[in-house]
Amino acid sequence: MGAGSSSISGLSSNEYLQRFVSPEIITPNDPFWNQVLSFTFSIPNSSSDYRLLEESLTSLYEELVKNYATSGNVASLIHVFLSRATELKASTQCENNVFTWQAYNALFIIRCICKLLLQHLPESDVIEVLQTGPASASESVAGDDNSTLVEELVTSLVEVIVDVPLVDLTYALHHEATTALIVLTSALVFSSGDVCHLAVFKMLMTGRASIHACLFVKTLLKRFMAQDKPPAKNEGGSVVLGLASGLWNVLTFGLVGSEETTKKGPESPLATQSILLLLVLANHCTADRNIRNPYRQALLHAQNFHDPAESTPTQAVATFKLEFATLYKTLYTHLQEDQTTLVLYLLLHKNEDFRTYVLSRTDMENLILPILRTLYHAPDSTSHHIYMSLIILLILSEDDSFNKTIHDIPLKNITWYTERLISDISLGGLLILVVIRTITYNMTKMRDKYLHTNCLAALANMSSQFRSLHPYVSQRLVSLFETLAKRHARLCESLRQADYMYEDSENDIPDALSDVSVLEEVLRMVLEILNSVLTHQLSHNHNLVYTLLYKRHLFIPFSTHPNFQDVTQNIDVVLSYLMGRLETTKRDPGVQDVQEVIQQGVLHLPKDRLKKFPELKFKYVEENEPEEFFIPYVWTLVYQSSGLYWNPESICIFDPSQPDG
Template sequence: MSEEELQLHFTYEEKSGNYSSDSEDLLEELLCCLMQLITDIPLLDITYEISVEAISTMVVFLSCQLFHKEVLRQSISHKYLMRGPCLPYTSKLVKTLLYNFIRQEKPPPPGTHVFPQQSDGGGLLYGLASGVARLWTVFTLGGVGSKATASPELSSPLANQSLLLLLVLANLTDASDAPNPYRQAIMSFKNTQDSSPFPSSIPHAFQINFNSLYTALCEQQTSDQATLLLYTLLHQNSNIRTYMLARTDMENLVLPILEILYHVEERNSHHVYMALIILLILTEDDGFNRSIHEVILKNITWYSERVLTEISLGSLLILVVIRTIQYNMTRTRDKYLHTNCLAALANMSAQFRSLHQYAAQRIISLFSLLSKKHNKVLEQATQSLRGSLSSNDVPLPDYAQDLNVIEEVIRMMLEIINSCLTNSLHHNPNLVYALLYKRDLFEQFRTHPSFQDIMQNIDLVITFFSSRLLQAGAELSVERVLEIIKQGVIALPKDRLKKFPELKFKYVEEEQPEEFFIPYVWSLVYNSAVGLYWNPQDIQLFTMDSD
C-alpha cells in the first residue's frame, strides 16, 4: 500500500459523527493507539499475537521506504511519529521493544485461543483485541499477505518483530526541525542499577536492566539484526559501552562475533562488516585489549584449521581477524574490510600478551603472503612498463594503484609488529621466534624507502637475537631457542628501540550513514519479518539479488 493510499484511507476531508472539527488525523490517532497497545497491554498468552500484530502494523506503516530508491527524509508516518501525540510514547515504546527482544518469549502453544469467546459483559481487553484483529484483516486484504512459513529457528516472533521495528525507528532520518527521538532514547538509556539523575537536557530517557540486555545480545548474535543492534548500542550509547567493557565475561560477547567472522563465506557482507566494526569499537579500549589476553579458552570446536586445546581470547581474536584478511585478499578484495581488520589489530598491538605460538606464526605468515603479492605486482608493473615502451597501442592495467594499496597494507603490518616489539617484547617470545624463523622475508624491505624507518626496530631485534642464537651453537631445539629469547629480552637495550607514535584507530561513521543503514535495515525486515509480504517487483530501495 503506497503512502498516497494510506493518506486516502486515513485522512478525512470532512470530520463528522464522533469526531470534533479539530480532531487529529485518523492515521495519527491510529499510530498513537498502536503505541499504547504495544506499551501498555501486559504480555500474556491471550495478548501475545495482539502485540505481534500491533508491532507488525507499525512496520507496515513505515514500509513506504521500500518503494523509493532514495532515502525518505519525510513521510506521513515519519511526521506523526516524530511529534505531536505520539512523541510522549517514545521512551516507553523503545523500552518495550528492547524488553521484548530480551525476553525472547515464545508464542502460546497451538490451540491457545488468542481471542476468547465474548461473554455477555465483553470487556475492554476483548474489545481492543477484536478491534485489532479486524484492523489487521483490513491490512492483509489490502495487499500485505503472509510469507509461506516462518523460519524454523525463529523461536520468538514477538522478539523478532520488536527488534526489526526498533531498528527501523532508530534509523529514521531526523526531521527538519528536530532530531529522531527514538535514536535519542537509544543513545541515552541507563542501567536500572544507575541511580544518578538524568540531565534535564536529555529527552526520552529511561532505564533498563543491562545484565539482561547483555545476556540476550550474547545469545542472539547468529542473526544479522541482533548484531546490528549490538553495533548500534555500542556505537551510540556510552552507558552501554562502558558497562560492556567492564564485564569480566567478555568472551560471551566476543566469541559469537568471532564465529561470524570465521564463517565469513556463509554470511552476507553487511553482517561481516557489523561484526568487524564491533571488534574495532571494542579494541579502542586499552582495558579490553589487556583483559582479552587473560581469558583462557579451551577447545574452540568451530575453529577447524587447527586443534586449539587452550588459547587466550586475544590470540583467537588475532587468528580470526588475520583469517578474514586472507579470505578478503583471495575473494572479495574489499579495501575497507582490510582497513578495518588492520585497524583492530593495530589497536591491540601494544597490548599483545603471551601470544599463542600459532597466532604468532599467522602474523608472520600474513606478512609473507603480502610480501609475495607485492613482488608479483611489482613484476607485473615492470613487465607492463617494458610493454608500453615497445607498443603504444595496447591499453595497460594500472599496476601503480595496486602497488600503492599493497604497500599501504605491508606498512600497516610492519607497524603492528613494531608496536608489539616496542611495547611488549618481553611478553611475546613466540612472536620473536616466528620473526627469527622467517627473518629472510624482511631483508628486501630494509632499504625500501616506504618502509626504511619502520624497519629499524624490527631489524635491530632480528640482528640482536640472531647473534645470540649464533653464539649458542647449531642444532638448537625449539625449547632452547625460546629459552635464549626469554633471556635475551632482559639483555636487549630498550633505549635503542626507536619510539613511534602509538597506533590508535577510532571508528567513525560516514557523513551520511543512512545511505548504508536504511537499505540494510529494510533488507532485514523484508527477509525476516514474520507474516509480512511485499511484492519483490515493487521493491526499489535495494536490488533483490544483493546482500
C-alpha cells in the same frame, strides 16, 4: 476473512469482504463490523503464506481502490479499530476478550490494506485512501476530523504497545500492532526520496506519538530481552464460554505453539518484530537537523537499572533505565542474527553507559565468541553482518583494558575452529586468528578496502597489548605478512614488465599502480603492528620472536624500501641482536637452544636501541551520510526476517536478489 472464513482461496468470494470493498457506505457503528471482525481465519505466519494471501486479495484490492472515495469504508474501519483500541487496556483487566479479538482482526485487515496500497501508490495517495470519508456528507461520521485519522492510527498503535498489558490473549495483538507500524513506515522501500519528507515518519518523529518515544523504546527493548514465545495452544477448546472455538488460536497467533510454527519462523515472533521496528525508528531521520529523532535519542541514552546516577532535570534528552545484564545476555545469545548485531553496534557506538558496562564485564568471551564465529563462517554470512561484526571489534579495541583483558581469558576446545586443533588459547589469540583469516578471505573473495582497514585497525589498536601469543597465532601473523609480500613482489614485477612493453600495456599501468599503492598501505600496517608488539611487549612474546627469526629473510627487501625502512628498523634491531647471540652458542642450535637465547636476549636488549613510535590508535568514525548505508541495510533485514511478503519487483532501495540487498 469474514465470519466463518478459514481458507485463503475463498477470500475473494467472501460476502463480507465484497461488501466492504463495494461502493456501499458502511458507517463505523453499523452492525456489519461485529460480523466481519468475528472471523476465525488462521493468520499467515510466513512470507510464502502472505504472498498467497496478497495474491488472493488482488480482485478485492482493485475494487477497494475504485470505490474507497465513494464508500469511505477504509476510514470507517480505522474508526472501528480506534474505538476498540481505547477500551483495550480496561478490557484486558476485565478479561473481556471480545474487544481484543475484534481489535486484532480490524488491525490485521488495516495492515493488509496498507501493505497492498504502499506497494502500488505513493504515500500521499495511501493516506488519502485511508482517511477519505464517504462522498455523501450526510452519511459521513459526524464530528470526525478525517484529516488526522492516520496520525490517530499511528498514535493508537504506539499506545497499544506501551499501555496494553502483554498476556497470552494479547500476544498476537502486540505482534500485529508492531507489524502494522513496520508496514506504515515502509513507503520508502517502494520509492526514492528524502525519508523525513514522508508523512508517517513526521508523525512518529514530531507528532503526538513522539511523546511516548522513551517508553516506546524501552518497551521494544524489553520485548526483545524477554524473548516471549507465543502461548501454546489450548487443547481443551474455547477459552471463554460462548466464543467461537477458533478464538484462542486467532488471539494466540494462529499456529503458535506447534512444531510447524517453530520450523517456519523465530521462536519469539514478537521479539523479532520489536527489534526490527526499533531499528527502523532509530535509523531514519538522523541526518536532518530540522527533525530530532526521539527514538534514537532514547536508545542512545538508556541507563543501567542498577546505576545510582540519575538524569539531571536540565538534561535535554529523556532517559530510561533498563537491566543491562539482561540486555547483555540477550544480545550475545542472539548475535548470530544480523539485526541483533546491528542493535549491539548502535549501543556500543552511541551509548556510553552501555559501552562502559560491557567493558566492565568479566565474561567478555560470551560476547566476543559469537562475533568471531560469525567472522569465521564468513561465506555463510552477509557482507553487512561481517562488516558490522568487525566494527564492533574495532570499537571495543579502542579501550586499553579490553585489549589487555582478552589475553587473560583462557579458552579450551573451540570446536567451530576447524582449521587446526587448538586445545589451549587465549581469547585474544583466537581473536587475532579470526581477524587474520577474515583479511585473507577478503583478499580472495570480497576485495573490500574498508574491510581490510577495519581488520587492521582493530589489530593495530590491540597490538601494544599482545601477550603470550600462541605459536600458531604467531605463525599466522607472520604468514599474513609473507602472503602480502609475495603479492607485492608479483605486482611490482608485473609493473616492470608492463613498463618494458609500455605501448601494449599503458591502459593496465594505472590499475596496477593503484593495486600496488593499496597493497603497500596494508603491508605497512602489518609491519607497524609487528613493530608495536616488539616495542611494547617484546619480553612477553617469545613465540612471535621465534617465528620472526625463522622467517627473517622476508623482511630484508623491505629494510631498504623507502616506504617501509622506518617501520622495519626495530624488527631489524631485534633480529640482528638475537642472531648475534645465537652465533655465540652451539654451531647448530636446536629449537630449545633458540628459545633459551630469545628468553634471555629480549631481557638484555638495550631499550634505547629501539626507535620510539607513537602508539597505534584508531577510532571508528561513521561515514558522513550514514543513512545511505543503514537505511537499505535495515529494510533488507525487515525483508528477510519480518515474516512478511515484500514484492521484490516493487522494491527500490535495495536489490532483493542479492544476499545483502
